[in-house]
Amino acid sequence: MDQEEESRNGDSTHNHSHSHNHGLHHVSKKPKLAPLITEPDISAEFSHHQPGVARINNGSFGSCPKSVLAAQREWQLKYLEQPDDFYFNTLRKGILKSRTVIKGLINADDVDEISLVDNATTAAAIVLQQIGRAFAEGKFNQNDTVVMLHCAFQAVKKSIQAYVTRAGGSVVEVQLPFPLISEEEIIKEFKKGLEKGKENGKRIRLAIIDHITSMPCVVIPVGKLVKICREEGVDQVFVDAAHAIGSVKIDVKEIGADFYVSNLHKWFFCPPAVAFLHCRKSNSSPDIHHPVVSHEFGNGLPIESAWIGTRDYSAQLVVPSVLDFVNRFEGGIDGIMERNHEQVLKMGRKLSESWGTNLGSPPEMCAGMVMVGLPSRLKLLSEEDASKLRGHLRVYFGVEVPIHYQASKEDGEGGARDKDGIITGYARISHQVYNTLEDYEKFRNAILRLVEEKKVCKMLLTE
Structure with missing residues (x-):
């Protein structure tokens, strides 16, 4: 069985890589698989949505079903019942289980490449702070560049302002043509942006590529753009895929970026706020840290992210429950x-x-x-x-x-x-x-x- 079917039956191991899940039509070795979800079930799962509102904006804040909210409440109570025991014996194991589920869903090589953070904005801060530090410490030349799409999320632009330009870096914004006829239009503009980023002997230290832009929304040919970045000698590539998981297929090995983030609360039914950040392992792995420094600082980003002080970690712990929910649907x-x-x-x-x-x-x-x-x-x-x-x-x-x-x-x-x-x-x-x-x-x-x-x-x- 694939990992989704195992987890639905309550197994705690998730060591398989992701394979296509075709719902519950396979004969399982274990009995009592949940029946396929019905229309009334779906209505009940989302009955907390305000009645009378045509809610056709899932893209902004996502949606969380009642069964996942109930699982979240259980985690919250488990913590409140005995916080010390929860901290020492439960929290990190639970977060590891969630990270392992994600590893399978995105075809990552190693669970240690996956950190759970609050949202894509936090991930952008993680990536851009290390770029800013390299400018501040003189590892990069002043005016070396970051290349991004002009319609990048506003919070990402603000992070560049906060961490990169103030430390001496410069920015090139690539205009996204819209309305669009083909992805070739995007590729052409992106190549122009890279040329501009390399003018006068400058080096492109980071390219930020959206997998799905927010406004206007377009699925970007991210694999092709990452490949172009490699050919053009771009140091690092960060894919901001805030809308991706649960919305498009993700294969981080195939995409080949250094960093890939996606929110789990937009299209993957998690409560706010949780996202994963995939950091590809490489010999020149940069000095990556969570922007909130706690006592786990220096133990690697996944561990740093799993404890940033006393707070509610339940959104990070319900990922296996979300898998149970989505597996009630055909496919x-x-x-x-x-x-x-x-x-x-x-x-x-x-x-x-x-x-x-x-x-x-x-x-x-x-x-x-x-x-x-x-x-x-x-x-x-x-x-x-x-x-x-x-x-x-x-x-x-x-x-x-x-x-x-x-x-x-x-x-x-x-x-x-x-x-x-x-x-x-x-x-x-x-x-x-x-x-x-x-x-x-x-x-x-x-x-x-x-x-x-x-x-x-x-x-x-x-x-």
Whole structure:
């Protein structure tokens, strides 16, 4: 049996590497496998979600089922009953078990390559602090560069500001073309960014590549970009894959980055806040530390991360319970990913057809999220307009969905158009197991109503 099936039966060993899980149709040596989950079961698992809200924004904060929340509560009580015993005899073993599950899911070589941290923001601090230290200690030349996509997560940009540029490093931002026709457009721009990063004899000390960008959301050809980085002599590559686990297949050996982080609370049903950071073992392993220094400092990042002082570690301990949850679905996590991808594309097409607009990228560049063009008649002409529309949909229509402003090019070329003009607004819709057709119909009707009433973003109320 593969590791998922073993853990579902309560085994504590997870030494197998990940193989495709095809649900519960295999005959098990052990009896009493959980039956496949039903629609009423799914509704019950997410019955704590606020009723009446079309929650089509799983990408931002994720979602956690009741059975996993119950497991989390058990861990919390176990700690509170006897904290000393928990600290000395339970915590580290439990975190190791979670790390071992992740090792299998991402095809890592060694469990010691995997650390559990709060979120991708913490992982960015870990990676960027060691780059900043190298600048500060004179190991890197002033103005050596970090190359990243311009749409990198804001917290990553702030980390660069905090740790790298203030220590003398410089930054090159690569423009992500959008809307997209093919991944070749991204590869072309990325190569230009690397050329710029190496101008005047500078060295690129770090490339930061998103696996799935947040806004606009696009699946990036990360393996190809890492390979290009290697060919171009980039020192280290950090893949910020905040949205990846539970959303796309991950094979860290195949991707080949030095660092790879993904949040477990976005698409892998963990409670907030937990992420894994994979640090590839190499002879020149850098001086990597958790930014919160506790008494485990110097014992390796996995151990440092497993104790950063007294706090609630339960989110890091429930990973095996999440595996139990996803294995109640046909095909396990692979099946969930596939269905989310199919459904979000289907819903995206329904919306774009209804509004006479477009999708922001081809199907193969989407995972569980897709960008859908909004009618140009809404006159979404700034970030402020995007924020107003989002707030208005939440307050007046019970629809939760992020809105993206895409400035049209000065020459008016390159952007998508509908019958009334250039499309400058996009909605990022997500699909997760709890979503229903009604959620997307509610959103569709809200936009149609605003257009029908000749409302434009500037005049919308948000409270």
